[in-house]
Amino acid sequence: MAPSSHPFPLPIVDHHAHLHPGAPGLEATRRFAALGGTHLFLATQSYRPGAPGSVEEYREQFETTVAIAAKVQESVSVLTYPVVAPYPVDLIGQAERLGLTSAEDLQRRALREAARFVEEGRAVALGEVGRAHFPVPEGVREAQERVLREAVALARDVGCPLVLHTEDLDGEGYRGLEALARQEGLSPERLVKHYTRTYRDPKERFGITPSFLAKRPLVRQALTDPGPWFLETDYLDDPQRPGAVLSLETVPRRARELWEGEAGAGSSADRERQLAIPFVEAPRRLYGLSFSRPEPFRFGEPGGGGP
Numbered sequence: 001m002a003p004s005s006h007p008f009p010l011p012i013v014d015h016h017a018h019l020h021p022g023a024p025g026l027e028a029t030r031r032f033a034a035l036g037g038t039h040l041f042l043a044t045q046s047y048r049p050g051a052p053g054s055v056e057e058y059r060e061q062f063e064t065t066v067a068i069a070a071k072v073q074e075s076v077s078v079l080t081y082p083v084v085a086p087y088p089v090d091l092i093g094q095a096e097r098l099g100l101t102s103a104e105d106l107q108r109r110a111l112r113e114a115a116r117f118v119e120e121g122r123a124v125a126l127g128e129v130g131r132a133h134f135p136v137p138e139g140v141r142e143a144q145e146r147v148l149r150e151a152v153a154l155a156r157d158v159g160c161p162l163v164l165h166t167e168d169l170d171g172e173g174y175r176g177l178e179a180l181a182r183q184e185g186l187s188p189e190r191l192v193k194h195y196t197r198t199y200r201d202p203k204e205r206f207g208i209t210p211s212f213l214a215k216r217p218l219v220r221q222a223l224t225d226p227g228p229w230f231l232e233t234d235y236l237d238d239p240q241r242p243g244a245v246l247s248l249e250t251v252p253r254r255a256r257e258l259w260e261g262e263a264g265a266g267s268s269a270d271r272e273r274q275l276a277i278p279f280v281e282a283p284r285r286l287y288g289l290s291f292s293r294p295e296p297f298r299f300g301e302p303g304g305g306g307p
């Protein structure tokens with residue numbers, strides 16, 4: 001592909017990725033930057049085998065996420081924003097080890113710890129919170145719902161978005177989350193459905209913000225959506241599960257395809273308007289963050305990435 005004639009004027013944002021402290025993750029962010037990527041939301045994860053067993057272990061985990069974000073920022077100049085919370089799936093193993101009551105209590109305390117990170121400006125959202133994406137025992141499911149409700153209340157109190165890990169949602173699923181948000185006094189828009197892999201019309205989303213997996217067909221559907229919406233890879237540099245998710249290069253590649261007219265339509269002004277939704281408007285509306293690119297980027301130039 002020849003270098004595109006019109007330099008790309010917008011930032012390029014991946015709204016959800018995970019990285020380990022080691023070198024492979026940093027290498028992935030270097031490629032992300034070389035292809036035009038500018039901003040990354042970095043979700044926490046357990047960096048050790050098994051779920052954390054204490055609030056101290058969660059704090060340590062969140063500190064690690066913040067440290068990785070700082071490292072990425074200083075090494076490859078990708079502005080990186082930590083998102084922290086106890087992972088809902090952790091509750092299952094914790095319930096087996098500690099009993100359900102203590103496990104739920106641990107999740108709640110870890111959530112409050114995560115909210116402190118947001119209050120201190122060290123993280124920008126609570127996430128991932130929600131439910132296991134597979135069937136779990138009834139007691140665990142109910143505990144997850146109670147923890148989720150507390151997370152919604154905390155997001156309201158500290159004034160941040162809540163990044164949701166759930167099963168794939170239909171209209172009913174979105175409606176249930178909207179009801180929960182309203183009961184707790186949080187705008188439904190501040191709930192972000194991470195890993196959205198089925199496109200639903202805004203009418204069926206009841207105000208919840210989708211973060212679409214950056215697969216080509218889904219991105220094409222999203223393009224005509226008024227938003228707010230995000231794009232993400234859910235990239236995971238887990239050596240145990242290589243290729244389990246999209247590569248960190250995906251969002252910049254999609255941006256390029258759309259900009260160069262392969263998948264997009266209309267004028268470059270139209271395309272700029274569409275791509276400003278996930279890369280500029282949604283970050284501003286949900287996070288209050290003003291993302292921009294210091295100077296327009298030429299796709300396909302040396303250092304500007306290959307095909």
Ligand SMILES: [Zn+2]
Pocket residue numbers: 016017018043128234
């Ligand atoms: Zn994730």
